[in-house]
Amino acid sequence: MRTLSLYSTLEKKPKIMSTFEKIVDKITFYRDHSVLVFASAAQSDGGAVVAAECAKVLARRGKNVLLIDTNLRRTTEDEETGIGLSEYLAGKAQWGDIFCQTDCPRLYAITCGQTPPNPTDLLSANAFGALLSGARSTFDYVILSTSPLESYIDGALVAVRCDGAILVLSSKRTSEKNAKEAKRLLKKSGCKILGAVLNTTGIAELEPAPEKPADEKPKKKNTEVFEDEE
Numbered sequence: 668m669r670t671l672s673l674y675s676t677l678e679k680k681p682k683i684m685s686t687f688e689k690i691v692d693k694i695t696f697y698r699d700h701s702v703l704v705f706a707s708a709a710q711s712d713g714g715a716v717v718a719a720e721c722a723k724v725l726a727r728r729g730k731n732v733l734l735i736d737t738n739l740r741r742t743t744e745d746e747e748t749g750i751g752l753s754e755y756l757a758g759k760a761q762w763g764d765i766f767c768q769t770d771c772p773r774l775y776a777i778t779c780g781q782t783p784p785n786p787t788d789l790l791s792a793n794a795f796g797a798l799l800s801g802a803r804s805t806f807d808y809v810i811l812s813t814s815p816l817e818s819y820i821d822g823a824l825v826a827v828r829c830d831g832a833i834l835v836l837s838s839k840r841t842s843e844k845n846a847k848e849a850k851r852l853l854k855k856s857g858c859k860i861l862g863a864v865l866n867t868t869g870i871a872e873l874e875p876a877p878e879k880p881a882d883e884k885p886k887k888k889n890t891e892v893f894e895d896e897e
Contacts, residue, residue: 669767671776673719673734684724690717690833690864691724697861700830702803704737704811704858706822707835708849709842713866714835718812726774730807734769736779737825738814739786751780755798756789762798775806786814790824799828816849826858834863 677683694703705721707714715736722734739753754760755777767776783789802809811829813822826832832853836846853860 668763671767671769671778673723673769673771673774673776675716675720677716677720684720687717687720687724691721691728693862694721694725694831694833697831700859700861701807702799702809702811702829703831703833703861704813704822704826704829705833705835705864706813706826706849706853707815708845709817709837709840710815712815712835712837712841714815715812717833717835717864717866718810722774722808722810723771725808725810726771730773731805732774732808732810733802733806734774734776735802735809735811736777737790737811737821738779739783739789739821740814740819741779742782749781751778753780753783753786753789755780756792756794757783758794786819786821787824790821796828816852817845820852822849823852823856826853826856829858831861832856832858833861835866836863837866839866 694700705714705718715738719734722732726732735752737752742749750760750764752765755762755765760780765777765780767778769776789795799809811825813825816822834846834849834853836849850860
C-alpha cells in the first residue's frame with residue numbers, strides 16, 4: 668500500500684489551524700452527514716486544501732477518514748504510479764491499487780489519477796456510487812474535493828452522491844456571479860449545502876462563512892450568497 672504525505676506548512680500556523688477546527692465543529696454538528704464534498708466555485712479557491720486540512724482534523728479527533736480527490740480534470744502529482752480514482756472508475760485498477768495510507772494516523776486517501784478523456788461519464792457511473800457506498804460503511808467520514816464549479820459540472824455530479832456540501836470561495840478570485848452559480852448548481856444536485864468557507868487572503872486566512880441572525884435583513888455584500896433561499 669502506498670503512503671502519501673499530507674503535511675502542510677499551514678500546520679505551523681496555529682491561527683489558521685484553529686479556523687479549521689471551527690469548521691470541523693460545524694461539520695460534526697450534522698451527525699447524519701458523513702459523506703461531504705468541498706466544492707470550489709472557481710479555480711484556485713482552495714477547496715482541495717480546505718478538504719485535506721478538515722480531514723486531518725477529523726482524523727486527529729479519532730475518526731477514521733477517507734479523503735478522495737475527484738478532480739479528474741488534472742493529473743495526480745504521484746507520477747511514480749499515476750494510479751488513482753480515474754483508473755479505478757475506468758476498470759483499469761482495483762481498490763488495493765488506489766487506496767493509500769497517509770502520514771496522518773486514521774486518514775486514508777485516494778488520488779485523482781491520470782486525466783481521462785471522459786471525466787463526466789466516469790463520475791456519473793455506477794462504479795463511483797458503489798465506491799462511495801463501500802467507503803460510507805467503512806469510514807466515519809468520507810471527504811471529497813472536486814473540480815471548480817465555474818468550469819465543469821463534475822462537482823455537482825459528485826454532490827448528488829453526498830450527504831452535504833461545503834462551498835469554498837475566495838474573496839480575491841470568486842466573483843459574485845460565479846459564487847451564485849456554484850450555489851445554484853449544488854442546490855440543483857439535491858445535496859444539502861451545510862455552509863461556505865470564505866478564503867479571504869489566499870490560503871493565509873480562512874474563515875467560516877458569517878451567519879446572519881434570523882431577524883436581520885441581508886446586507887448588500889458578497890456573503891449574501893451564503894444564505895439559503897426561501
